[in-house]
Amino acid sequence: MTIYNFSAGPAVLPHEVLLQAREEMLDWHGSGMSVMEMSHRGKEYMSIQAEAEKDLRELLAIPANYKVLFLQGGASQQFAMVPMNLLRGKKSADYVNTGEWSKKCISEAKKFGAVNVVATGADKNFSYIPAFDTWQRDPNAAYLHYTPNETIGGVEFNWVPDSGSVPLVADMSSNIMSRPIDISKYGLIYAGAQKNIGPAGLTIVIVREDLIGEVLTGTPTMLDYKTHSENDSMYNTPPTYGIYIAGLVFQMLKRKGGIATMEKTNITKANLVYSAIDASNGFYHCPVATSDRSRMNIPFTLKDAALDGDFLKQADARGLLQLKGHRSVGGMRASIYNAMPLEGVQALVNFMGEFSKLHG
Numbered sequence: 196m197t198i199y200n201f202s203a204g205p206a207v208l209p210h211e212v213l214l215q216a217r218e219e220m221l222d223w224h225g226s227g228m229s230v231m232e233m234s235h236r237g238k239e240y241m242s243i244q245a246e247a248e249k250d251l252r253e254l255l256a257i258p259a260n261y262k263v264l265f266l267q268g269g270a271s272q273q274f275a276m277v278p279m280n281l282l283r284g285k286k287s288a289d290y291v292n293t294g295e296w297s298k299k300c301i302s303e304a305k306k307f308g309a310v311n312v313v314a315t316g317a318d319k320n321f322s323y324i325p326a327f328d329t330w331q332r333d334p335n336a337a338y339l340h341y342t343p344n345e346t347i348g349g350v351e352f353n354w355v356p357d358s359g360s361v362p363l364v365a366d367m368s369s370n371i372m373s374r375p376i377d378i379s380k381y382g383l384i385y386a387g388a389q390k391n392i393g394p395a396g397l398t399i400v401i402v403r404e405d406l407i408g409e410v411l412t413g414t415p416t417m418l419d420y421k422t423h424s425e426n427d428s429m430y431n432t433p434p435t436y437g438i439y440i441a442g443l444v445f446q447m448l449k450r451k452g453g454i455a456t457m458e459k460t461n462i463t464k465a466n467l468v469y470s471a472i473d474a475s476n477g478f479y480h481c482p483v484a485t486s487d488r489s490r491m492n493i494p495f496t497l498k499d500a501a502l503d504g505d506f507l508k509q510a511d512a513r514g515l516l517q518l519k520g521h522r523s524v525g526g527m528r529a530s531i532y533n534a535m536p537l538e539g540v541q542a543l544v545n546f547m548g549e550f551s552k553l554h555g
C-alpha cells in the first residue's frame with residue numbers, strides 16, 4: 196500500500212530525495228564517509244553547503260545584496276532574533292496577528308520592545324486575513340512582521356503587504372518555495388525547514404545586508420545575524436545533514452522546473468481538496484474565508500464530530516496518515532506541501548467522497 200503522509204511538520208519529503216540519501220548514506224560520492232561524519236570545514240562538506248546555497252539562490256532568485264543563513268533553533272528562535280537584530284534603535288515594531296504562530300511571535304517580540312499590532316483576525320477566530328486598508332501601521336516602526344501562511348488556522352496571504360520604506364519581515368515556515376516570491380520586497384524572510392524544505396533542525400534566513408550589524412546590547416554572539424553572515428553560516432558547526440538533504444530537495448526542484456511549476460501543482464492539489472469540501476453539501480466544512488484559504492494546510496471539520504474517530508481510522512487503513520487536526524482547532528487538517536504528490540491528494544479526495552456518501 197502506498198502511504199501518504201499529511202503531517203503539518205515535520206512533514207513528507209520527496210521520495211526520490213530519500214532514495215538518493217539512502218544511496219549516498221554510507222559513502223558520499225566516493226569519499227568513503229557519510230555526510231554525517233564529515234568535518235564541516237572539509238572540502239567535501241563545504242562543496243555540499245555551497246551548492247545548496249547556490250541552488251536556493253537560483254530557485255528563489257535571491258538578489259546579491261541578500262545573505263542566506265543556515266541556522267538552528269527553528270522559526271521559534273527567529274521570533275527573538277528578529278527583534279534583537281532589527282529593532283536597530285527604534286522603539287517599536289509592527290505585527291499582524293493572523294493566528295497561532297503570529298501570537299507566539301508577538302509575545303516573544305514584547306520581551307525586546309513595544310509591539311504595535313496593526314491588525315488582528317481574532318474577531319472571527321482567525322478565519323480570515325484583515326484587509327490591508329484597515330491596518331493601523333506606524334510609519335516609524337522598525338519593521339513590519341507577518342505570517343504569510345498560518346499553518347494551524349489554514350489562512351494564507353495571496354498578496355504581499357506594501358510596507359513602503361519599513362522593512363517587511365515574514366515567517367514563511369510553511370509556504371516558502373510553494374510559490375514564486377519577489378525577495379526584493381522583503382527585509383528578512385525566515386523558515387524552519389521541516390515543512391516545505393527538509394528535515395527538522397535547519398532554519399533558513401534570507402536577510403538584506405544593510406539590516407545586519409546593529410543588535411540590542413547583550414545579544415548573544417550566536418543570536419547575531421552578523422556572526423553567521425560573516426562566517427558563511429560556519430561560525431560553529433552547522434546542521435550539516437539537514438543542509439545536505441535540503442540541498443537534494445533544491446536539486447530536485449530545479450529538475451522539476453522550479454518554483455513556478457511547484458505553484459501550478461500546488462494550486463491543482465489545493466483546488467481538489469477545497470472542491471471536495473465545498474461539494475459535500477455541508478458534510479465537510481472549512482472555516483476559512485474563501486479568498487484566504489491556504490494552499491498548504493487545509494483544516495476542515497465533519498458535520499458530526501462523533502464521526503471524527505471513524506474518519507481517521509479508515510483514512511489510516513488506506514494509508515492516508517496524520518490527518519488529525521491541531522489540538523487547538525480539532526477536526527482534520529490536510530497538509531499538502533510541495534512533496535505531497537498529486538496522487539496522494541487524489542486518494543484523499545476519493546476517500547472523503549466515499550466516506551461522506553456512506554455517512555451523509
Ligand SMILES: *Cc1c(COP(=O)(O)O)cnc(C)c1O
Nearest residue numbers: 269270271296346366368369387
Ligand atoms: C512550524 C512553524 C513554526 C515553528 O517552527 P519551529 O521550527 O518548531 O520553531 C513557526 N511558524 C510557523 C508559521 C510554523 O509553521
